[in-house]
Amino acid sequence: MSLLEITDLDVHYRRRTGRLHVLRSVSLSLSPGETVGVIGETGSGKSTLARTILGLVKASAGRIAIDGTDVASLKPRQWRELRRRGVVQYVFQDPLRSLDPDLTVLDSLAEPLRIQGAAGIRDKILKILARVRLDEALLDRLPGELSGGQRQRVAVARALITEPRLVLLDEPVSALDSANRVQVLELLKELRDAGTALLFISHDLGSVAGIADRIAVLYEGEIVEDRPSADVINAPVHPYTRKLIRSVPTLRRADRRTPEGIPA
């Protein structure tokens, strides 16, 4: 059974000028332990997709099932209960904004567990710190006192602390420099290998291609291609995907850009 099953998802906002379609009949599924990259540029609807899965944006039509539960019909209280189980977690792009600046690392990490009312919080925190390779001494620092890489690892640790089966990552490495990007990607790879399903959402195919089993390309609110990574990259089918693949800068000098440009 799928861990996440999205069927014909539609999201539109009402505007005075009419409906603004953000997502159109998006279907996407994720099996346990699978890693999928959703690639989309500005305005493709990729953030809305993540927020809809998490119940922060209301779907206009379609069905989203998380671990067999149809979440579209959930009442706020039921949503809270589902979230408290910690099955799905989310890592934001910018840890400086997604961690409360006034809470210590310890308090930020403990929060999901405290919301659950879990026991043995300190042990779990120490375990997760070891896993993301952060020093215990950082526990009573504030986010502002950490480096960018440390902050993002705290954000990842926070998401992992409830032992989720699915983690949504919204541009998890875009704000980091190379050294930290490699560290966080390594961490995510370990996570993938340990059987956690990951849904990467990014504008930058180049930064997540190497870790995704499958790539779904989101273009103007529609998924135009959803196939294994190697196929998407080596033999893109949709014109937009072709343009995208050609645009990603790579170290291969052989595919140095062609002067005739890229079809619109």
Place this chain on the structure above:
Amino acid sequence: MSLLALRDVKIAYDREIVHGVSFTLEPGAVVGIVGESGSGKTLTCRAALGILPEHFRISGGSIELDGHDVASLTPKQWTALRGSTISAVFQDPASYLNPSLTIGSQVAEVVRVKLGLGRRAARLRAVELLASVRLPAAVYKQYPHELSGGMLQRSLIAAAIAAQPKVLIADEATTALDVTVQAEILDLLAELRESTGLALVVVSHDLAVVAQFCDEVLVMRDGTVVEQGPVEKILYQPEHEYTRLLIEEHESYGLERYLVTS
């Protein structure tokens, strides 16, 4: 003779921040600088443009721009050189444009000041410039908020090349843009280089962006050039551990993993 030559340039605030950068740029050539924020790449560019932030100074070495030692330039001479000999575009194009003036009037103003043309002639030249960066004519009458990031960056490139400079510095000029738009802007720079013989300094945190069309690459970290050489050597025989990290990131997490090697 080289257009731009940096010889062991050191930049200091209260202590030294950039510890010696050297490169020479020949007409039509492209030099790339790769490094994180804080590596000193932007300060190096600003030194070459004569626009170091307040209290920063060149504490060692020399910069020669089109035959002039910049240390001996008066502010007036600098103003004359900027735009007509060396020019630049940066990240976040929106912050370099006045939101209450049309794109066209801002480009035309640069033309008027730098080329001393009259209003009508300046307007005609501005329209030509916008066309040369592949912007539709309608952009002339549009305001910055009406344009996408890529179009704004094109407008700034149009303004930057208005006085036909010999050197253009592109400092993270494509960083905030979508990948496809980034590719279009990089294509545009490559085209300008071919058609006008413009020499480029391309600065990026992404080695792949620089590798696309640079002849020589400098890898900077913490104010030091850790590795420098022809792009092939940097890509295929990297010596420094940091360069290897940059390459490894692409090899293990990027597209490269899947690309069929032909």
Place this chain on the structure above:
Amino acid sequence: MFRRILTLPTGRIAVGIIAFIALLAVAGPFLAPYDPLEGGAEILAGPSGAHWLGTDYLGRDVLSRLLDGSRVSVLGSIQVSLVALVAGVIPGILSVYLGSVFEWVTLRLADTLIALPFLVFAVAVTALLGNGIPQAMFTVGIMISPLFFRVSRAATLSVARSQYVEAALISGASVGWVVRKHVWVKVLPPIAVALANTAGIGFVVVSSLTFLGIGVQPPAPTWGGVLAADLGYLSFRPWAPLVPTFLIMATVWACNLLADAIRDVSGEAGRALLLNRGRGHVPARTA
């Protein structure tokens, strides 16, 4: 936070003056050399060894009346601030969370209160509820509460839209949790500033009302009352109104200085520090 305010010179002056006024309010009635209600001395006398600030038109000792009256003024000001605080902050935070109807009603109420001229309104209400300091101060407190409503609502709104609140919601946090763990601490510094400001306003209002004779019955001494009485006899004691005026001004000025000091230490770094559970360095914000 308090210690940090004391590192600023303005903070030290403000706290010094406020502490002095508070001391007057507590100990003033005991320090008064004469019964403030008892006349019988020479009327409208100038300063002398027996009466440092002279006597008023009924021969009462002015120093005693000022010392005794300080309590009414200070208590009144505290009452105004507390009423405004409670009546403003709670709906201010809740207006963000309790849905659009509650939001609409509280916003319109706040607008209405701001539109009313509050001194006039206070006069009308005391006419209705009876003439007493508590009634008058309660009314004024309610009238000032929109200030707290706005400040706390604005702070709450900015926090409510933040990613860390979203992160908490994604982990299943309830609204109550979010308010307790995230919103509350962010709302505190702006409220502290507003509180110091309203304490100053409270002083002016108490003094204005008592000057007009509202809220206190005539024989009871207050700063505003003393000022009003002195003004009636300018030709005999032209300097006399300066004393209560100076006291009122100094207190209001100190409250405003304190508000500025709180604002200064509640900047990005200062705020982090005041919530820093006693660790002594300002965290560096590296972007």
